[in-house]
Amino acid sequence: MLKNYLKIAFKVFLRRKFFTFISLFAISFTLVVLMVAVSFLDHVFGAQPPETKLDRTIGVFHLQMKSPDDNNTWSSPGGYKFFDRYARNLPGVEIMSLLTDTFDGGKVYSYLDGNKIESYLKHTDGEFWRIMEFTFLEGGPFTSDDEKNANFVAVINEATRKKFFDGQSALGRTLEVDGQRFRVVGVVANVPYLRTIPFADIWVPISTMKTQAYKNQLLGGFNALFLARSKADFPMIKEEFQSRLKQVEFDDPKEYNRMIGYAETLFEFMSRPLTNSRQEEPAKVGRALATIFIIMILFMLLPAINLVNINISRIMERASEIGVRKAFGASSWTLVGQFIVENVLLSLIGGAIGFVLSRFVLRAITESGFFPYADFQLNYRVFLYGLAVAVFFGLMSGVYPAWKMSRLHPADALKGVAR
């Protein structure tokens, strides 16, 4: 029977090329949009090297100081002094790391044979390399001792090795960045630009900064990362961090006397603008997720509704066919079965096209170089979800009207009466 259904389905598809085309287009287009969106989210937030322990990592990406009368707010990445003094030894934290915010003044220049080279520079401690799992192409990370002794050592990425050393082994060689000379101790695979926490071209110890002023700043330039023993410790860490905020001694309490901030996941932090949650309140992740979800659903709903419409009119048009088939012995369920097969088949073909298109589009985005070092991957699990949704809509839109129609008396169906 299935074979007959499939044969009938193919004949119908071929005879109704326009409907077939529109349906396939709607399904595959929806899937492509979904896949690109998911891939983007995955690319920014998903656990992938070097952030393999993302599920146990939270951080402090932003802080605010408030004046006593609340009229003045100083908003910035945290300061080294604050983190060093108040954020260490939080319970449940296995490793804490401090690092500069690459996007907060991390852009530096070098001059090589008269050419200006632009790079992103990040200052980190030794612990950074224990939280992150970089892929080392040569050498290894610098250590806490390097940081303590202010050794001028650097880890560079592959692209930088190419620029400075023509892709040759860079180990032990020096490069000049922003007027400082560093010895290369390791070369790592490129980290995508959109992986905002680890991203840089060159990583060097914090202590090699040109001035030591950072050691006295409560605010400015730094992020903190906390690798928890387990995700279950997050609430405890967050709570303890809040109590540490209250212990801060301000340089001039008349000017600023309150520190506001949160230990949170990058997703929580990034979701703030989405939910309009201000710095003073905890991130509303649930709402952010819901918002993203709703946006995605809305985006998918449009083609889905179209698909449903097309399907319904396609089936209405076939009222007389349903009547004929019933008149010659098809039971209602047999007809419903045929429409199920038709719709599932159509959805699957649309899915296959969507799969190929998604890979193509993601490859195109990756290769466009618009997002440096990006590698947009197809998320197979989400693809299957998307396909399931497509099949679901196909079934709903195809089978429900078919079921209604198949319950008509053949005489009514033959007249094309659909009620």
Next chain:
Amino acid sequence: MTSQATASTTSANGAQTSTANMIQLEGIEKVYRTDRIETVALSDINLSVRAGEFISIMGPSGSGKSTLLNVIGLLDVPTGGKVSVNSKPVTSYGDKHLARVRNEEIGFVFQTFHLINDLSVVDNVEIPLLYRKGLSGAERRKLALRALDRVGLHARVHHFPSQLSGGQQQRVAIARAIVGNPRILLADEPTGNLDSQMGDEIMGVLKGLNDDGATIVMVTHDPRQSEKTERIVRLFDGRQVS
């Protein structure tokens, strides 16, 4: 299981061929109700058709002929009365059971042919066989070609209906009606959309099928065609007048 059930009915029938009616209608009533109006399409129709009979139903337009034929063919349910097909009390049957009776016992020919335009001629003729278990694709094809042969359509079996003349389309429709070898053939103005020469040809085909044992009920308002049948049932305003 299907064939067994059919076989036992056949033997039970064979023993009492003379008395058994192929079609039996008792007190059939059909009322169409819409929001505003109520149309009585049939009222108190009592009709028996013996196995092997060829009868015609006549009457002016709107007198209920199609409705009656649809009731006999199980395409529509009467609002009152009892229908038996080949001694089966089909009035009480559910969807699945009805589908099987339609498939095995009845072949329908419509005035407007009702061929599926998306399917080729031979695919159209195969339709009743699709809903019969245990037939391979090759067997279906063979039976369909044989049925087309019987109605005199040898070529053009891979054409689509729209590529055929009216007479040819009606032949395809008849082939579809007889492909499953039903005992009852119901034809609703089969010659109504054809010129008289083609009409005569179609009548010839039906007559041949009747000679081969088919019970035929034909709706027509062409006296020339009804004369060729054994008995004429006349309807007027949903009532049987003879």
